[in-house]
Amino acid sequence: MTIFTIDEVTKTFKNGEVEEQVLKGINLSLKEGEITALVGASGSGKSTILTIAAGLQRASDGKVIFQGKNMTNMNQEQIRKIRASEFGFVFQSSHLVPFLTVEEQLMLMLDVSETKTSKRVQKEEVEKILKLVDMDHRKEAYPASLSGGEKQRVAIARAIIHKPKMLFADEPTASLDSKRSKDVMTLIRELTKTLNITTLMVTHDEEMLPYADHIITMKDGLVL
Template sequence: MTVFTIEDVRKTFTNGEVTEEILKGVNLSLKEGEVTALVGASGSGKSTLLTIAAGLQPASDGQILFEGTNLTEMNAEQVRKVRANKFGFVFQFAHLVPFLTVEEQLMLMLDVAGTKMKKSEQKKEIDEILSLVDMSHRKKAYPSSLSGGEKQRIAIARAIIHKPKVLFADEPTASLDSKRSKDVMALIRELTKTLNITTLLVTHDEEMLAYADRIIKMSDGQVA
């Protein structure tokens, strides 16, 4: 089932008298339970497309349809609520809060998403997610004691703790070695299937494409 549709999306930036078109009418549909990978050279527009789809910056033209709703017609607060409740994010670096334990990181995300769970329900949900990412034994740990791979696993747990419909992953393995990269991508794929998430992945690492269901190549602001 198609969950997310990008229709004729364009993005231009103006610097003084110079206008540069970064995206030139991109069309793309994302399906439930699939990992779709965006690949292309630096400057091809893949990260710009991801951030626009995720509501982190506006498109200059075109439409973003999520579950039949046009995000481009929403105001900033409405888009923020969709991001908090329906989207999950994983980036190159984990960006964990240094003074919070793993459990507290996930509890904070549940609060931000407005899940309105009781503390006992939150703890149960956290235990289940940590089990899924094989990090139950690190629940009370602080980020400073985690390895790079462990930090990314916690970042993934944080991204899915509120049961998002869409997971946006922008170069999630770029800071990891080959083995940890494969472990993280295998985990993202497994969770996409297990939780029936729609995942949009940006990567420059061709080895990671083995974990994608669909590969979309971008060149010069367009789908190649």
């Protein structure tokens, strides 16, 4: 089932007196339980699509439809609520809070997402997700003691702890070596399928493409 649609989306930036069109009428449809990878040279517009789809910036024109609702007509508070409850994010860097344990990182995410459950239930959910990403044995550890691959596993767990419909991954393996990159992508694919998440990923690493269900190549603000 299609859960997310990008319909004739354009994006124009002003550079002094000059207007630069970064996206030129993009159309994409994303389905539940599938990974779509955006690839292309630097400046092709792939990261701009991801940030517009995630509600982190506005399109200049066109529509972004999530679960039948037009996000382009929403105000900032409505978009913030969708991001907090329905979207998960994984970036090149794990961005873990240095003074929080692995368990506390996930508990904080549940608080931010306004999950209406007791602390006991939250702890049970954290334990369950940490087992899914094979990090339950490190729940009391601080980020400084984790390897790069372990940090990304925690970041992925944090991104899905509130059971989002969408996962946005921006170069999730760029800071990892080849083995850890494959481990992280295997995990993202398993979670996408198991939890029926829709994943939109930006990557420059061709070795990660076999993990995607769909590959969208971009050039100069256009889908090829």
